[in-house]
Amino acid sequence: MFVLLHIINEAFYHMNTLDILFIILDLAGSLAVFLFAMKLMSEGLQKIAGSRMRSVLGRVTGTPLSGILTGTAVTAAIQSSSATTVMVVSFVNAGMLSLAGAVSVIMGANIGTTVTAWIIALFGLGEGSGAFSLPMLLATVSLFFIFSSKDRMKSIGQTVIGLSLLLIGMELLQEAMPKIEEYPSLLEGIASLSGYGFWSVLLFILIGTVMTCIVQSSSAMMAITLLMCYNGMIGTEMAIALVMGQNIGTTITANLAAMVANTAGKKAARAHLVFNVVGVVITLALFHPIVKFILWAFPTDVPMAITLFHTIFNVGNTAILAFFIPQILRLVDLMVKERKEEGDDEFRLTYLEPTLLSTAELNLQSAKMEITEFSKRVLRMYTFLPGLRTAENEDEFDGIMERIAKYEEITDHMELEITKFLTKVGSGDVSQHASERISTMLRIIDNLESIGDTIYQIAMTRKNKREDAVHFDAGQNANLEHMRELVEKALEVMDRNLHDYDHVDLDAAYAAEHEINAYRDRLRAQHLDALKLGVYDYAIGNAYSSLYAQYEKLGDYAINVSEAIDSSRKHTEG
Secondary structure, eight states: OHHHHHHHHHHTTTSOHHHHHHHHHHHHHHHHHHHHHHHHHHHHHHHHHHHHHHHHHHTOOSOHHHHHHHHHHHHHHHTOHHHHHHHHHHHHHTTSSOHHHHHHHHHHHHHHTHHHHHHHHHHSSSTTTTTTHHHHHHHHHHHHHHSTTOHHHHHHHHHHHHHHHHHHHHHHHHHHSOOTTTOHHHHHHHHHHTTSTHHHHHHHHHHHHHHHHHHTOHHHHHHHHHHHHHTTSSOHHHHHHHHHHHHHHTTHHHHHHGGGSOHHHHHHHHHHHHHHHHHHHHHHHTHHHHHHHHHHHSSSOHHHHHHHHHHHHHHHHHHHHGGGHHHHHHHHHHHSOOOOOOOTTSOOOSSOOSSOOSSHHHHHHHHHHHHHHHHHHHHHHHTTHHHHHHOOSHHHHHHHHHHHHHHHHHHHHHHHHHHHHHHHHHTSSOOHHHHHHHHHHHHHHHHHHHHHHHHHHHHHHHHHHHHTTOOOOHHHHHHHHHHHHHHHHHHHHHHHHHHOTTSOOHHHHHHHHHHHHHHHHHHHHHHHHHHHHTSSOHHHHHHHHHHHHHHHHHHHHHHHHHHHHHHHHHHHHO
16 A cells, blocks of 8 residues: 555656645545435435335345346346345345345345446446436426326436436546546556556555445446546556456445344355455456457457456356355355354344435335344243243242343333434435335334333232232133233234234234233123122232233234234325
């Protein structure tokens, strides 16, 4: 890096400081427009794809070919390999996608991302590259006015604006690039970088890696590389080396997302890194034959030659490494050691990212999986209740009470953190559909937290009963146990519904709720008769009626969750 800084200093030595500043500002401003355009276009495409994008990834089989084709199609559709790989890490983290399937999808994502380079090479270079922008912008404005009430039309409009701004960004970058004839010292500096033979290739790979890590966009770096080729600043060999480095640098996004993931999620991210690094090593071994072929295919059009190489690099490496997925997984196992997972008794968020992802769709997928985890915690908490009745001594009883109290704290924290996350998502630019899903999720987590509170109240009633030496007879214990089983069935139906918002079994939820209410009414009638006949005293009757009423309240919260999901689905279908 010191050598690079020295050469850059020499290149700009004879230039005016103000000229250097303007070049840097022009390049930074043009790059900002390009990055914003890529973000806008990618977000628009992701909104159009919506939940279908997630369901396609979720149906990936263990066959490498199916994963590769899926990754290629999804990335080509949403124009963001980073979004695809982040989703893959999230799916592996959730156990919805095998690690082998994730590797094949990531391979396909690398192929899909080559579409951006072809768009730039075909439409974004040369004079008047932004010629399509004005009609695109006008068409988008008309879409917003005519179809302003339809989210899908808005998303299409956003995509078209993004594409037109991308072409404008390319034109601005092209104009901002220093002209070789105006700054010969710059050409001499870059030429000196290319004069170290094979070491120059490695140096440009390093530059491409570092710059892509900084910019966080391989597409932006690809655009800059193509422009440098178009302006004659670098030759084919060094441009190819830059592209190879960009393929390593682009893995940083998935690895950053995996920082909060579990071991499986981290392995998926490392697999992305391994695949791209091994691909670079393979290409280095065949570097000169590949360069000769590229120059033969496009002897005078260097940008097209580099775009062709980008495609050959990703397609070729995928074709080779698809047969070595088991070996990649073994290498990843060595890189990421299995760690002892925290117990369920510790508070942690499994799926929510520390920073928001690019679109509401991706963020809501993370929130949905976290809510599913929330439900799993609540059901686990519910299983502790029978132990309070069967505990043989005070130590055993107190241990169960401590666990229930700990879980009650966890449910409070989970509700708070998920609510904060959803509020943050909702404060951004979200569609009507996304806004309705956020409202649904807020209702769900409110009811899940209420379930946790009620379980804790049942436990406290049991504790007070024990301290006051209140004892139920065999019939009362049998009645409460049957009530507990009915509520457990209702909670299990609720949990199943939370796993698939598009297929809510509301009939099963209502059936479970009806059984709970009917049995509650039966117990209430029997209880009133028993009080009149003096079968048991007030203290026993009060504890008994409190418990079956609290169990019935749990059933209410469970049906509220299923109704919230079903209501959201009906709004979406409408």
